[in-house]
Amino acid sequence: LHQAWEQVLDEEFRRTLLLAMAMLRTEPALEFLLEIAATETLPVAEQAVSALALCRHDDRLYLALQDIGAARDDDLATIVEREFLRDK
Secondary structure, three states: OHHHHHHOOOHHHHHHHHHHHHHHOOHHHHHHHHHHHHHOOHHHHHHHHHHHHHHOOOHHHHHHHHHHHHHOOOOHHHHHHHHOOOOO
């Protein structure tokens, strides 16, 4: 899936790949999604956060995304709160 992510440009297919990675719930897949959330543009990072929200009850992921959101200079922190159903 990681290799497909690098090769595919179609936005809908890339979103599907992110969801597939989140559904795997393997450490490498989740780490890749966290990396996407940290380094990609806001729209792509938001897709990664939405995919990770499948694991919204995983406090470790939530805390990692909070840190990523705080380090970014955009609205990702707000998106994390919304997607993880933890509005303040």
